[in-house]
Amino acid sequence: MKQKSVTLVQVAAKAGVSVMTASRAISGEGYVSDDTRAKVQAAVAELGYATNTLARMMKGGRTNVIGVVVNDLASVVVNAFVSALTEEVRKYQMDMFIYNSIDDLDQQAGRRHRDLLHGLWDGLIYVLPRMSDDYLATLEASPSPIVLVNFCRRETSLPVVLGDNYNGARDAVASLVGLGHQRIAFIRGTHFSGQSAERERGYRQAMHDAGLAIDERWVMKGTFSELSGLEAGRALLALDQRPTAIFAANDEMAIGCMNALRAADVAVPGEISLVGFDDVQAASLVQPRLTTLRHPIAQMAQAAVQELMRRIQQQPGLRQRIEFPSELVIRESAGAAPQVAAARVSRSRKTAGS
Amino acid sequence: MKQKSVTLVQVAAKAGVSVMTASRAISGEGYVSDDTRAKVQAAVAELGYATNTLARMMKGGRTNVIGVVVNDLASVVVNAFVSALTEEVRKYQMDMFIYNSIDDLDQQAGRRHRDLLHGLWDGLIYVLPRMSDDYLATLEASPSPIVLVNFCRRETSLPVVLGDNYNGARDAVASLVGLGHQRIAFIRGTHFSGQSAERERGYRQAMHDAGLAIDERWVMKGTFSELSGLEAGRALLALDQRPTAIFAANDEMAIGCMNALRAADVAVPGEISLVGFDDVQAASLVQPRLTTLRHPIAQMAQAAVQELMRRIQQQPGLRQRIEFPSELVIRESAGAAPQVAAARVSRSRKTAGS
DNA sequence: ATGAAAGCGCTAACAC
């Protein structure tokens, strides 16, 4: 606003036409003679004119900008989604701005940035949002196109793109069971997005499916942070009967846990197996490399943008819930349960001895 | 814009005053009786009114929003800056939006998003920008407050906040020299932001200061990517006389290089020492942990926002260039040069033997 | 201390 920009009035004057004609020539809406269009375009080029999006927005037209709202851009997973969304949005010739809220989204914080640029966005994508029920209700009541990514804390009338946390977790725990583990612990994350709860549900189901009882002391609380994983790991080691495998609701906590085990000279996966969730970069850098689960982030971003664009363009065929399977990424942090491994060794010894 | 928001007209009607009085009561500019103000505030609360920033912007007022432009939000360093900026901006009660351009900033790409929300921002911060000279010239000519972070590709009249790449690199290489290294290689990054060039300058100066000649075959080109570091590492191993230490222009390349050395069964730091730059999280996860250099990101973000705010508020005491020292983070990837280590061993053997 | 009018830059709706 400090900069006096070239306005349509100036372009029109230079081209010797009315403002409206210039507007039409530029936007391509309505009839303009080729001759006039050429004159206007020449004027545009000469003056370096660009339409003032603000003014256009005030009229309520499309802005070709979508907003992405996140709570924690520093989170590796969130960042991966945002980067994927950036790429995807470009395919639709749209621009995208990111708002990093830090705070949980509630009515007070929310009004600020929703109304702040209310009218700026053609649509909004919320990635892994931590929002109050109030705030969600406001979003649901909003006529603006909105898509949520990886929000499963509760049912919602808004369209949601999800990675399958429940089945992913179930598969992971089932694979631990397949490796002979019976005492399997779980480290929770925070409940905001609902992902931790889904992962826990998968864990419980897999245990139930295998006919294994869960000692509730194995279910630790955590905050998705590495530190909380470390603390949970220590607490689990202090139990009189240790678990032989630990499934953490995300990789950071699994890595924190791994550090706790290392500090206590507990072999991974020799004595205790570890499985995380998310497949962040660090998962393949730690030693042993972490077995974990991965959401198809690029595909999910694609679906989110596509679904949003459908709503912006008022196309038919809207979907309310698009779910993608998680993939189990097997590395070295999970192995056979100690007693099984021991049995194998003794069996092979016998074989060798006979 | 889809959502019909509450306007000032409605608030004024409800409070039984004119629009202008309502505006004054809300903004706090100009005289309003306490009585009237109370009535207006009551109406605001009741209707859930929030000022439409767009409309305010059109009149050229402050928006209390600053924009941050980056080329690659997925970059760990960029992300760390953006997160630090987010925190910092909040202290000034401002909001912040991030634009992830992906492309290099040039006139074509630039016009789009500069003019796009030209008027939306009170100011702009460019973090590690990759911009054409044209684009930079446009920015320099702009009357809007702008601050660049870690841009040192060329001189500019814009205010810059910098980490000291030159002295950091010089210190790092000097420390390698102190460990007995004489054949020290350097892996370049891309030239866009100018950081690689500064780091190279520090490398050359340190070698010169130590009276060591540089074999130009030791100076490898890279792209700041892990893969390019791996390739550079392979190429260096193929030399008839290998360097005993490698200084990479960033951590990713150092880690790539480490992988190349591991694949060739070259001991780090036993046979070849490695030093990176940036201290990304991965640097302390790899084995051996990477010796590297670190910019004080939080302080730099603070300085950038402070400097921008000074300009927005038209305060005196502006600074053109704010530079912060880099810190050498010593870990295990750099050690004594082989011949020195050998000498020490033989000396200690002698001592032990005598 | 409050109000009325004008206009920021643009475009939808209606003339001509």
Added chain:
DNA sequence: GTGTTAGCGCTTTCAT
């Protein structure tokens, strides 16, 4: 095909 009118929601004059 092109021009005229009106108005988005707000704030900066200038009047009262």
